[in-house]
Amino acid sequence: MMDFDVVAFQLLNGLVWGLLLALIALGLCLIYGLMHISNLAHGSLFMLGAVLTAYACNTLGLPFWGAALIAPLVVAALMLLLDRVLFTHVLGREIAVSILATAGLLLVIDNLVLAFFGGEPASVDAPLDGAVELFGITYPSYRLAAAGLAILVLLAVGLFLRFTKYGLFMRAVPQARALAAATGVPIARVNALTIALGGLTAGLAGALATPITGAHFQMGLAILAPSFIVVVVGGLGNLGGTVAVAIIYGLLRGLLSVAMTPTAAEATTLLCLLPVLYFRPRGLFGGGA
Amino acid sequence: MTANSPVAVLRIAALTFVLVAPLVLNAYWLFLALQVVVYTYLALSFDLAYSYSRLLSFCQGLFFTLAAYVATYVASSAGWGLPAMLLGGTLGAALLGAVVGLMLMRMHTHAAIIATVIIAAASLLVGNALSAYTGGDDGLSLPTEQIGIGLWQMHSGLNLATYYLAAVPLVVLICGLWRMRGTLTWTVIRAVAQNDVRARQLGYNVTLRRYAVFVASTAVAGFGGALYALVMNHVTTGLLDISVSVNAILYAVIGGLETDCGALVGALLVLPVTELIASVFTYVQIFVGLLLAVMAVAAPKGIVGTLLQHTSRSRTVQKTEANDDGAPSDGLVRPSSI
């Protein structure tokens, strides 16, 4: 029964990780869908959320939940600023412009964090230190709480898109940008909101991950491949597909972790998903263009 | 293009500088010049893939690194040591390029770019997961410092022989690209790069040509990677870091995409400066990133591309087609033709 325990533990880990990944990929997917920008610096926002949370907890002495609230807001504010100085200027231009600009942004954010917060990994104590019995194993309660929060936020974003005015705008604009503008939809504000929401969710994923993985300036690069592959395999711009593939990715990685080191499990998961793109170049759920 | 245009002057100056550098530079600066030459292969491979295969590729660094590892593995002081390194590296990279290219050519433009990012990021993970073979962050050293062909042997590392071994093929390659302008092959490749519908109507197999150009670009990266192993004596998985590729991309963008000498001009301008700043300020990559972002937004054609545009504007009135958002095309993919 020992083996089953390990498998169940790793699968739960994978599920938690998949949900956090879904939070990150959500913003990537929304920004791509709305503005046709692939933000290469998106992983760095996740990293920034984690590093800021660790800094707020360890250096400023804030309680974890306070830090986890503030850090995503700071990342969202940064994204609002970047919307003004960068994203507005790449909108509607050749793909290369936005890709190269955000590749530069990735280097800027990662190295600014390195300069200000140093290269040492930081760790944060989980705000809940108990464990619960689940499927016959004991599992850290914080990880379940983080997974629950991630689900809540994913649901909240779904409801926001479905039932609010700006949610409707965010669904309408990607379908026909010029038509939305001619209908009076405040495009610039919708873009800014989407970009800020992307920063908020990626930053929140970073904050929630900190007690599990710690914080380090290179964790943005580490998340780059997983977050992009779930967006592409999910069918570029397809929100439901992206979330589903993120969870599949997490579970697969968890399963592989039973038998190999985390790096090897991550690499193998990526290598498993890459061939999907050969057989389904538009992704699993990418029907249209 | 007339012989006395600014671009021609710039091209001749850059090529001449590369060829005479050992006569005028001391060892420190010559080593920088050698790095410029080696990284120009990487920048050039990015430029080739982007300009003529319409694939903005972040994974050229993978082919560069793979070739460096292959070269390190096959290096020996035997009579076939040098050709084995250079050919082995180049072929290894092209072989992987042929496999990766199969997938990339099937994908939609935007998804293909993202796939190259994924491949680049995944290759670093794989490289580190296979640290038993790659040496991970510590890397591998060349097993011998005596490399040669037949009876002629030379030292690896910085010396006149390795310098010219790296520089002469680069000069030949750039001159070749320069000469190819105006030939039929060139026209077809450009047509394919710019408008595949039209090219297809003319009866060209668009995907096959894009694929061939992409594999060729990976071979160029591979040749550079093999040279890297030869002149650095050492290779680590750190080369797979996406920032290595982004730096090379910056050289190509600053110099000017879709030009023969842009990658070299960009590398000559940027690499020495970043090396100098790095010696006093550790976080020089902040400026590299900032520069790339600013160039992409404000001057996507780079130096040579901008000069070319000014030269050709007086001659032809070009029409820019609007994209579906009604915004003007940037001309990034379609700079002025000459």
Add this chain to the structure above:
Amino acid sequence: MDALTIEKLHGWYGKSHILQGVDLAVPAGQVTGLLGRNGAGKTTLLKAVMGQLPRIEGKVALYGQSLDGRPADARARAGIAYMSQEHRVFPELSVAENIKVAAAAVPDPRPLDEVLALIGEIRDHLRRPAGRLSGGQQQLVALARCMTMNVRMLMMDEPTEGVMPQMVDRIGEIIRALAHERGVSVLLVEQNLGLSFSVCTDLCFLEKGRIVGGGTPATVSADGSLERILGVRMRGAKNAA
């Protein structure tokens, strides 16, 4: 009073100078037709008025209020709507949501009931994705969206293209109702001369990016300018007018 005044309007696509100084006044509460050969710049003119051209120079005012320098969405909220040829509806949103986008975007939307009272056909399709409707039905959804925006000025680009004949008549009917009963001023680009002549009170001609003449349907067919500029003869034009 004129609903829309356009003065010395120039517009460019990249380096092609398409609008070369358009002067035009669209009278309030009437339907004005804009005619011209392919490539004359009709669609470009509508886009320029909407602010959806990369480079524009000149003056555009709506009921005396300048629209210059404002983005398209601000112009739409100021009371001008544009039914383009390229995108008629948001294909993946339901018909109801298509209308809701307009209602949520403008400051003073028209209530849904009033819209359905005029365009009743779409009532049965409110929950269907707009992209699944026929071309004519999509055009009705587009009209409903513009009506919901409660605009004073409506610009339409080829509303009957690819639409069945009986639907053409229906669209003409709605255009007339909007103009004459609800005071909406309409600028209509329409290749279907039958429709243009039956709904327009005024016609003007665009050639090579300039307004080169115009008049009532009766005068332009009588003085030969219609034939000279479009290369067609309008049979029975006098009757239609």
